[in-house]
Amino acid sequence: MSNTVVGLLFLAPALLFFVLFIGEPVVATLYLSFTKYNVITPAKWIGFDNIKHLFSDDRLWLTYGNTLKYVLILTPMHAILGLLIALAVNRNIGKGWKYLYRTIFYFPVLATSAAVAVAWQFIFSKDFGILNYLLGKFGVSPIAWMQSPHWVYVAVAIYSFWKFIGNAFLYYLIGLQSIPAALYEAAEIDGANKTQRFFSITLPMLSPTIFFVLVTTLIGATQIFDEPYLITSGGPGDASRSVNMYIYEVAFQHHEMGYASTLSLSLFLIILCVTVFQFSISKKWVNYDRD
Template identity: 65%
Template sequence: MENTFKNTMVGLLFLSPALITFGIFIAEPLVHAIVLIFTKYNVISPAKFVGMANIKTFFEDDRLRLIYWNTFKFVIILVPMHMIFGLLLAVGVTKVISNKWKYFYRTIFYFPVLVTTASVAIAWQFMFNYDFGVLNYILNLLGIDSINWLTSPTWVYLSVAIFSLWKFVGNGFLYYLIGLQAIPKTFYEAAEIDGATSVQSFFRITIPLLTPTIFFVFITTMIGAIQIFDEPYLITGGGPLDASRTITLYIYEVAFQNHEMGYASTLAVSLFLIILAVTIFQFKMSDKWVNYDNE
């Protein structure tokens, strides 16, 4: 019993930095957000208790339905794009024989992740420009009419998706690359002896053994897509009108432009509950397709 207690204390001691960080930066703000749901607070004046008024506003907010729909569309577009292109890049780099070229490609594909989003967003705004943007110039050379990348409610999603893919595909790529390097080469050698083609090896060996990495990339990419902020904020500002406004942009607007902290907290907690529900559901479903045995 004494040894068990001692081991528990030692474990808690090692965990204390993480637990303290979690309490200060996650648990405590979450509790404050829940409390603010029942208040009217504009930062300047003291918080005033308003009961269920903010929750009632949440369910009556017609604009919120469009914004959540926009967020859902970004999830549907961005998650497959990041996962597929990241995997293709990782597979391509692993096929490179020279280690020097592998280091080169790894650096090239991951470098955009390290660059400040605000700085490269300015360059991409010029590239998307209708009159003198590079993308429309290329389309014109191909005989295709110019596209209103940033002002069309239809094309604005693709504009944000293209920028997001260029900027953040390196995250998924790096995780996939690490996962691919962890797969024993003996599996591929045995498959080659049995006469399996490279395509068969990819779908029968690579994909099943890479499912833990695929699951991790899927979860992190989905959470990032639900919380997408930088890309639409810097590229479109949420426009035209509310065509590309996401829930995080709406929370920012309500909290820091309208100074309605109570309603902003209601929106933030609703987003937290959605992400929590989606994550729990995905972990439950992962038991049916994720393979953690690669021996």
């Protein structure tokens, strides 16, 4: 048996999984985007009607605006604060403390979103929430975290930080620990201070990790669903409703699977374009040279 055949046999399970659970749904979505389909009756071919509806759907563009706000808030928050936390934990402290901090920051990622969201709804409660209670100790009036179209984004950001900052933190920490200590020792002998070592060694060597975190975090923020769905239910009104929430509503509440497929493709194309752009400019600042 040739090496090619053996290789294909080893790849077969992964390829089968890809075809069944990724390839087939993508092809089905592309087909359904040109149909009117409500699950109960057979799909009816309607050509480009769904695409025409997409460009005239004011509610869709409102949700795209909301999603853009999430991207602008959550992407830098996770990318920057995750790095700062990783730098703090990576200091010259005992292994026991490092294990403890890693557990503290990463444990929320493992917790079930639906379960912890219930607790956070009580925390954000205007009248009975502990957050407003603590702020009241400093003379701050109760804030309508989940009822105000402005404060709702702050509430989602706080929950997202607590729940998901562990992902970025862990990637950064692994990246920091993979930087050769000899580089810092050589720079210290040459008289470089902490700031110079950070900008001349840490950032360039960590740039692949930073790039990975930026790409994955931006994609996650563009596809955001759990945070607004569980904390605010998209309210007040549509103030915090994301595109993914709107797609879910169109597909599973209005049963317009054809139009929902068109919306999904529009989101996919936007994410694809943004990701390609990120990769195209990464060559200018990402350093993969470890020698």
